[in-house]
Amino acid sequence: MSLSGNASFCSNLMFDHRAQEWCIFISRFKQCCTANDIDDRSDKAGVKRRALSLTALVEDTYRVAKDLVFPTDLEDIEYATLVQKLNDHFIAKRSTFAERYLFYKAEQRPGEDLNEWASRVRHLAQHCGFKARLDTALRDRFVLGLVNSKEKEKLFAENIDNLSFSKALEMALNVQCARAALQNADVVSSGSSQPGVERGSVGVFAVRPGAPGRAARASTFSEKVLCVVCGGKGHSKEQCRFKSYSCNKCGKQGHLQRVCNMNVKRNNYVEMHGKDSEVGELFNIKCLKGEPMRLFCGFIGFA
Incomplete structure (x- = not known):
């Protein structure tokens, strides 16, 4: 040529x-x-x-x-x-100890896959002078620098005498592949068997609005909440029909006397207990608002 x-x-x-x-x-x-x-x-x-x-x-x-x-x-x-x-x-002069220091402290980076990590380990070992011990050094740094516990657990269980660098890489890749396949299988299974649950485009589950069980959970939660206006259950302060009424005990607007914390004695109300307490409360409210007492006298036992 x-x-x-x-x-x-x-x-x-x-x-x-x-x-x-x-x-x-x-x-x-x-x-x-x-x-x-x-x-x-x-x-x-x-x-x-x-x-x-x-x-x-x-x-x-x-x-x-x-x-x-x-x-x-x-x-x-x-x-x-x-x-x-x-x-x-x-070609710059290199310190063998400095190169080995960088080699031994190296770890797999976030987002770095197994093949990239193995390639970086090889690169870091080029000027370390391992010679006959090269494969052992590569294997040890690769295994010890792994960030995923599943791959590391699998390799830690192996007999070190029979584990080479290439075999360690192959086993780690197999574990990674199996784990990914299992996760995909769980995603498909969960998405097809649970009502009210749908699988997103990136494998994230989301509860659809109106999914079964949601109303029941909300109902259970609301039943445990006490209204600060009337002391009843199943609704909030904003939903209470007595929120504009004044207390018969302290005279302040926004709560009823049954939940009032003021230690004030009043003689313009009828104290009742049990089921009749609500009637008494309503009686006092109607009287304060100027409504005729005759509507309630027969109900509470007055002629």
């Missing part, structure tokens, strides 16, 4: 050290060379690879490369030496 063909094949590959990561670029560049059959055999002196890599650099990055190889010209430096100098300059 000609050089012009190679150049057109990698024409979209560019590197700007101010916005991109050198490790990612050089890895992509090597893949580009492989796709174009450019290797140590076809490019023994590295001339093609040097030319392609330098062409991919933006102007400011090209200037950095030129300064790094000074006093040698970029056209004369070997490809391997050029890459090594760029590696030393753009």
